[in-house]
Amino acid sequence: MIALLKRDLALALSAGGGGLVGIVFFLAVVATIPFGVGPDLALLSRIGPAVLWIGALLSALLSLDRLFQADRDDGTLDLLLRGPVPLPLAVLAKCLAHWCATCLPLVVAAPVLGLILAVPPEALCALVLTLVAGTPALAFIGAVGAAVAVSMPRGGLLVSVLVLPLAIPVLVFGVSATYAAVNEPDPFLPPFLILLALTLFFSVLGPVAASLALRGAED
C-alpha cells in the first residue's frame, strides 16, 4: 500500500502526470473574479473565501477522471483488482496520493491567491485550515465518480456532474467554518467539526464504494 502511494505520487509529480494542471486552473478561476466583479475591495474580501473554496472544489474535480483511467488503459488495474492488497485499501492509497499531488498544492496556493481578493489574514488562516480538512473528502467522493466512469473514454464531465452534488455539503461547511472564524458571533468549531466528520465518513465510504464500482465495471 505504501509502495502504491509512493509510486502514484512519483508518477503524478513527474512530467506526464499533469498533477499541477489543477493549480493553474485554480489560479485562472480566482484571477478572473476581480475582473468580473470589479475593484470593490470590500465586496471582494467578503466573497473571497467562498470564491477560493469554489475554485479549489472545481480544480480538485478537474483531474479526477484520470484517477483510475490511466491504470485501466495500461492494465495496471487488472493487477490491483486481484492483488494481495485489499482493493479498498489500494483505492485509499491512490486517493491519498491524488490528494497530495493535486489538492495539497491548492491548499498552499490558496493564501497567495487570497491576497488578490483582499481576504483578511485571519480568514486566510481559517481558509487553509478548512481546505486541509475538507479537500480529502473531495478526493474520496471523486474516487467513486472516477470508478463509475472508468470504462468511458470521455468520462471527465460525467465524473464532475456525478461528484458535484455529493461535494456540496463539504463546500457548505467549509465556507461556513471559514466565515465563522471572521464574523464574530458565529461559532467556528461546529461547522469545522462537521467538515472533519464528512472527511472521515467519506474516507471510509468512498474507497469501499469505488472498489465496488471498479469490480462491477469488469463484468
Place this chain on the structure above:
Amino acid sequence: MTALRVRIEGLVCGRGGVAAAGPVDADLAAGDALVVSGPNGAGKSTLLRTLAGLLRPLAGRICVSGMVMADDEAPLGLFEIAHYFGHRNALKPAATVAANLGFWQRFLGEPGMSVGEALARVGLEGVGDLPAGRLSAGQARRAAFARLLVARRPVWILDEPTTSLDAASQERMSEILATHRAGGGILVAATHLALGLTGASELRLAGAPLSAPPGLDLDEAALARAEGWL
C-alpha cells in the same frame, strides 16, 4: 504437504451474463501446462480473466488444493497464487523499467529474482534505467514478462504472451516457461503459437455463435401489455 493441484469443474464464463465459453473441465497438477486455443472470439481471454478472478464465473468452480500461503491459510482462490499476464503490459510509460518492476515486486509480495536478474533473464540487460515508454513493443512485452519473475507465484495465466516477440525471444520465453514448470509451477496459456510446451494438455474452445442477451425477446402480447401500462 501435498502437491499443488488446481481443478476446474464445469466452469462457464462470460461477460454481462452471456456465456462466452464453457463448460470447461481441467485438472492440473504441479508441472502441468494447459494450452487454450481456438479462433478469435472463442472466449479464450474471457476464460483466462475468469481464472484470474477478474470476471465472476457464470457456473462451476475453481478449486485449489495443496497450497499454503505465508500466513498459514489456504489461498482464497486461484487469483491469490496466480500471475495474470494479459494483453496490456501494466508498465507506466513515465517510470523507468526498473522502477516499474520494483513496484510490482513490493506490491505483489513474495519476492523472487531481483529486478536486474529478471531483466537479464528476458534478455533486457541495461534497459533498467530507461523509461518504459521508450521501449519497443517487443521489449515492453518482455519487460512486462519480467514481472512474473520478480514475484514468486506458482500459477501463471498467460494471455497471448508471445505478441510482438521475435523468434529469439520466443525461444527464450519457452525456456523460462519450461524452467517454471520444472520447478513445480502450473501454466495456463492462450496462444496461437507453439510455445514448445511438451506434454501440455490442450483445451480447444470452439467459437460459440453469439447468442442474444437474455430478456430481449419480447413478443407482441408483452409489448401490448407494456403499452397498456403507459
